[in-house]
Amino acid sequence: MALLELRNVHTYYGKIHALKGISIMINQGEIVTLIGSNGAGKSTTLRTISGLLTPRQGEVLLNDKPIHNIPAHEIVKMGVAQSPEGRKIFPRLTVLENLELGAYLHDTRSDAYQNDLDRVMTLFPRLRERVNQKGGTLSGGEQQMLAIARALMTRPRILLLDEPSMGLAPVLVEQIFEIVQEINAQGMTVLLVEQNALQALSIAHRGYVLQSGEIVLENQAKALIEDPMVQKAYLGLE
Ligand code: ATP
Numbered sequence: 001m002a003l004l005e006l007r008n009v010h011t012y013y014g015k016i017h018a019l020k021g022i023s024i025m026i027n028q029g030e031i032v033t034l035i036g037s038n039g040a041g042k043s044t045t046l047r048t049i050s051g052l053l054t055p056r057q058g059e060v061l062l063n064d065k066p067i068h069n070i071p072a073h074e075i076v077k078m079g080v081a082q083s084p085e086g087r088k089i090f091p092r093l094t095v096l097e098n099l100e101l102g103a104y105l106h107d108t109r110s111d112a113y114q115n116d117l118d119r120v121m122t123l124f125p126r127l128r129e130r131v132n133q134k135g136g137t138l139s140g141g142e143q144q145m146l147a148i149a150r151a152l153m154t155r156p157r158i159l160l161l162d163e164p165s166m167g168l169a170p171v172l173v174e175q176i177f178e179i180v181q182e183i184n185a186q187g188m189t190v191l192l193v194e195q196n197a198l199q200a201l202s203i204a205h206r207g208y209v210l211q212s213g214e215i216v217l218e219n220q221a222k223a224l225i226e227d228p229m230v231q232k233a234y235l236g237l238e
Contacts, residue, residue, distance in 0.1 A: 001063070002061070003027060003028045003063060003157065003189050004024075004025070004049065004191070005024070005060070006023055006045070006048075006049070006059070007059045007060075007061065008057065008059070009023070009045075009057070010058055011041075011045075011047075011054075012056050018213050019044055019045060019048065020213040021057075021214070022041075022058075022213070022214065026191055029184075029189055030184075030189055030190070030206060031181070031190045031192060031205055032190070032192070032207065032208070033192045033193070033194055033197075033200040033201060033203075033206075033221065034192070034194075034207070035194055035195070035210070035234055036195075036209060036210035036211060037195070037211075038195070041212070042162070042210055043162055043193065045210070046160050046162050046193055048060065048068070049080065049082075049160060050072055050075055050076075050160060051068075051070060051071055051075040054068060055068050062075075062079070062080065062158075076154055077105060078157075079156050079158065080156060080157070080158055081151040081154045081156035081158070081160065082159075083148045083150070083151040083159070083160070089135040089136075089147050089150065091135050092135070092136060093135055094133060094134055094135070095130050095131045095132070095135060095146060096132065099120065100153075101150065102150035102154055103116060103117075103153040120152050120153060123179060124149050124179070126145060127145060140172075141168050141169070144164055144172075144176060148164065148176075148179070157189065158189045159188055159189070159190050159191070160190075160191050160193075161180065161190060163193060163194060163195060164177075165194065165196045165199065166195070173199060174199075177203050180192065180203060197234040198234075201221040201224055202221070202225070203221075205221060207220075207221045209230060209234070217229065
């Protein structure tokens with residue numbers, strides 16, 4: 001059974017038909033990547049899953065249970081966490097305060113909370129060094145780490161990542177992808193939206209290619225890397 005499934009999902013912004021009947025499934029323990037160019041509908045897909053947008057047609061199922069009519073804050077409680085594009089951390093709050101907000105579903109005096117905190121600080125040692133620094137003064141890469149760490153503090157069953165590599169220097173992109181792989185190796189299911197197709201496909205198990213609101217290709221990540229259409233359109237290879 002899929003942990004998360006989209007069945008024939010249509011999402012609109014007013015009259016704009018952004019998702020034209022997409023079907024995607026993500027199994028427990030997988031990294032699945034959704035690749036596509038600007039405006040293909042990648043962020044719209046994530047917003048539809050996390051409940052920020054409601055599909056006009058089709059279904060979003062978490063463990064076979066429909067969630068597309070459930071408010072976004074309830075969907076977070078059900079174990080779907082999103083680290084949004086553009087990071088959106090709280091700039092005036094410290095690293096620790098940002099992480100506490102991520103843990104708002106849990107008692108911050110509990111041992112479990114301390115364990116969660118310790119776990120994310122171990123994943124991101126940079127954040128441990130900077131716990132009392134204001135979020136807004138972190139570098140771009142560190143803010144991205146904080147956004148992922150904050151999403152993990154909600155103890156999700158699935159982590160939705162919207163372009164985690166955006167705006168980062170190559171060495172940091174590498175680090176972020178390694179961390180995503182590590183989080184997955186610890187058992188987390190990940191849906192990774194990326195324009196950086198080669199790196200995303202290198203760490204993913206499977207992938208979907210989205211073009212103008214439609215899935216045009218789906219396969220094992222290795223096969224997609226070797227697909228001529230993907231190579232030409234998304235990997236810059238001929
Ligand atoms: P990018 O990589 O540039 O972020 P994307 O694949 O995430 O692109 P989306 O942001 O999902 O693309 O946009 C899909 C389509 O929906 C685009 O044509 C976009 O112009 C349109 N769209 C997105 N947000 C809105 C909005 N708030 N109102 C109207 N149209 C929107």
